[in-house]
Amino acid sequence: MPRNLWEIFKMLEDDDFRVLRAIERFHGKYEYVPVELVEKAAGLPPSRLVKALHRLSNLKLVKRRLGNLSGYTLTYMGLDLLALRNLVARGIIEELGDKIGVGKEGDVYIGVSPGGDRVVVKFHRAGRESFRKIRRHRSYALDVRATTWLILAKIVGEREFKALVALEREGAKVPPAIAWNRHAVVQKYVDGLELSIVRELDEESAFRVLVDSVETLRIAYTRVGIVHGDLSEYNILVKLGEPVEAYIIDWPQYVYKDEPNAEELLRRDVTYLLRFLKRRFGLSLDVEEVLRYVKGEVDEPPW
Ligand SMILES: Nc1ncnc2c1ncn2[C@@H]1O[C@H](COP(=O)(O)OP(=O)(O)O)[C@@H](O)[C@H]1O
Numbered sequence: 001m002p003r004n005l006w007e008i009f010k011m012l013e014d015d016d017f018r019v020l021r022a023i024e025r026f027h028g029k030y031e032y033v034p035v036e037l038v039e040k041a042a043g044l045p046p047s048r049l050v051k052a053l054h055r056l057s058n059l060k061l062v063k064r065r066l067g068n069l070s071g072y073t074l075t076y077m078g079l080d081l082l083a084l085r086n087l088v089a090r091g092i093i094e095e096l097g098d099k100i101g102v103g104k105e106g107d108v109y110i111g112v113s114p115g116g117d118r119v120v121v122k123f124h125r126a127g128r129e130s131f132r133k134i135r136r137h138r139s140y141a142l143d144v145r146a147t148t149w150l151i152l153a154k155i156v157g158e159r160e161f162k163a164l165v166a167l168e169r170e171g172a173k174v175p176p177a178i179a180w181n182r183h184a185v186v187q188k189y190v191d192g193l194e195l196s197i198v199r200e201l202d203e204e205s206a207f208r209v210l211v212d213s214v215e216t217l218r219i220a221y222t223r224v225g226i227v228h229g230d231l232s233e234y235n236i237l238v239k240l241g242e243p244v245e246a247y248i249i250d251w252p253q254y255v256y257k258d259e260p261n262a263e264e265l266l267r268r269d270v271t272y273l274l275r276f277l278k279r280r281f282g283l284s285l286d287v288e289e290v291l292r293y294v295k296g297e298v299d300e301p302p303w
Pocket residue numbers: 100101102103104105106107108120122175187188189190191192194234235237249250251
């Protein structure tokens with residue numbers, strides 16, 4: 001049995017991708033796509049179709065339902081492979097390596113670009129957690145009930161990609177976005193440590209983490225018009241150089257600043273950040289002053 005996504009990718013043949021794409025095409029309409037439709041859309045003779053479906057089922061890239069509403073549906077891994085195929089065909093990535101994170105919202109892999117650079121490939125999952133957030137945040141408020149997980153996962157991918165592009169353009173310290181397809185976002189690899197595991201920093205370095213994070217929140221709010229909404233020590237990467245730098249990652253759940261809950265989420269993000277930096281590194285700043293600065297109500301930083 002193949003062990004990982006990349007091994008599966010290398011085993012698949014053109015017929016397999018045609019069948020995956022055929023099922024994907026009807027996914028908005030059918031939870032399980034009738035086999036006649038798959039056959040028509042894939043344009044394969046029955047013998048090749050059966051072979052491909054068999055292989056895809058064994059690899060758990062599609063799921064079959066029997067009974068009166070019988071048919072095939074994509075699994076998350078099936079969708080991952082379609083995105084991967086696109087990214088490879090476009091010359092965005094040349095190889096997919098280890099999984100570096102299995103978050104609640106997605107699977108994150110290291111990849112290699114054709115130029116040999118390390119990149120990060122994040123396959124979004126619109127699971128239970130996202131659905132909860134989606135109900136909370138108005139900006140997702142498309143007709144959520146009428147859409148499937150697959151469409152939602154793609155929306156989440158697009159949101160993260162576009163947020164990263166806008167943030168980087170305005171000079172925020174976030175991983176630069178490289179490409180997006182379906183629910184997958186490719187970004188530059190930030191060679192840093194999650195703040196959660198950074199136990200000791202000298203005062204100057206801890207201060208840099210604070211300044212970089214707050215400046216990014218300010219750019220997000222004043223120039224891009226968004227609030228992160230899920231800031232924590234797990235979504236800040238610390239690059240241990242001279243000077244130390246901090247990058248804020250994981251943006252798909254952002255809200256626009258004029259949404260009703262934006263104020264509350266911004267206050268939560270800032271309070272959380274300051275409380276963490278105080279507890280771990282002894283830095284002390286006033287939440288209200290930082291909030292005023294982040295919102296652009298004052299131009300003088302509070303430090
Ligand atoms: N651009 C990046 N560079 C380096 N590591 C990353 C990058 N993006 C994500 N990671 C790693 O993967 C983990 C999960 O990514 P994240 O975007 O926070 O997704 P989620 O928390 O929704 O699963 C992060 O905590 C981080 O360790």
